[in-house]
Amino acid sequence: MDHLDRLESQSIYIFREAFNRLDRVGMLWSLGKDSNVMIWLARKAFFGRVPFPVMHVDTGKKFPEMYEFRDRYAKEWDLTFLRGECPPIEEMDPSLPPAARSAARKTEGLKRFLAENPFDGIFAGIRRDEEATRAKERVFSPRGEGGQWNFRDQPPEFWDQFNTEFPPGTHIRIHPLLHWTEVDIWLYTQREKIPVIDLYFAKDGKRYRSLGDKDITSPVASNATTIEEIIEELRTTKIPERAGRAMDHEAEDAFERLRADGYM
Template sequence: MDYLEQIEHKSIHIIREAYSNFKNLAMLWSIGKDSTVLLWLARKAFFGHVPLPLVHIDTSYKIPEMIEYRDRLAMEWKLNLVYGQNKEALANKNTFPDGNATRIECCSQLKTKALQDTLHGIGTRYKIDHDTGKYEIWSNNEPFTGVIVGVRADEEGSRSKERYFSPRNVENNWEISAQPPEFWNQYKTEFAPGTHVRIHPLLDWTELNIWEYIERENIPTVSLYYDQGEKQRYRSLGCYPCTLAVESCAKNPVDIIEELKTGKFANIAERSGRAQDKDDGGGLESLRKGGYM
């Protein structure tokens, strides 16, 4: 096997381990390249079918093309897509774009709290209807005890401290010192009642690996990742008020792979265009300790 095949097989193994060990399991789908690769791996793991809900946290500030892509793929691939929102914060305009919150406070409300409430079943869950293409309130409010997430260790500093099977407390808070050791591909999958577990099948993948895999597998991705003639593109996707494009003429995965191999972004962090990271001291650790992805 080549290296891509090796990490592909390891990730599929972790996805299957999670599915067999956690009763109420979901997978987060941010619509970005990493979580879409994760979705592709899940389809491979279960022979074209994804037997668990995909959860998307909709801040209402995503770039419109991202939402169009999400809904189109959900219909084409018959995905059990569920989204959640912090409707109270949006209704009260307690957001950064409205001028009533810092970027960090906005992320905490629209992402972290919305995610916690959606996972716990406290917030309203909206599920796509494959007959109509519309979203309806989902009657299932049972908490998810485990969630599969597409984070990578090389993407941002705090994520390098993660484990493949990472326990959180009942409030989804992350205690770094409480992470279990993982030696020789042996994973801890039994935790005390009330523990919320996040599973990270892509932890060892790099940005280059992701794009090499996208190119090899011909995985459909949002066109925002590619130069549309303006000599810029997005390297990392988020909410439009806090996400900036990078200078690049890459028009497809092959071009992006070449950029990464030649070192164009060697000294530029992948999330350098995400303003909330800078407001969090250059990283996401304080946000992630509170439950952020």
């Protein structure tokens, strides 16, 4: 197998292992490149159809192109689609910096959604190379009551031996893309011809590398108008993937605080 085949095989194994071991699972869909690859892999793992609900925790502040993409492909991919709403920013921790406070709406929205729709495990499309705090994650990551993440107390995972035996009532986040990189995502998207939101391609010398809320996400300088050009750009750039996320330019511990509290 080549590199992409090995990545695909491991992710499919993670999907099937979680689906077999946990009674009720669901998937978070952020509408971006990573979660679209995750849905694609889930469809492959289960013979063409995702057999569990796919959830968008909606801040109401995504780009119009993202909502158009969601509405189109929720139907085309025959997804069991669920939508959760986020509380107003006034209810968030005022000690957080402004962009992190805005992003915290997703954390609280997810908590409330899971309180109404309990799942034993949730698939999320994070990658270790995306951000330093996420590098501390496990594939099967136990969460406390309310979704809290204790990064200092995570189960060991050696040689793809994943711990799926947790005490009753434990909520699990499952990360089938943890071992992928940004370049891997684009190479696989290119190979599989996975649909892509146009915002990822350069217009007037700028493009988005990471998609979030439109009021706290900015494009980066780029002339890449095709997937081939994006891949070539990523192989030489020194600019971090989340350079356009306002939250990542605030206090150093803001992202870790959000993650510890249950952020995706």
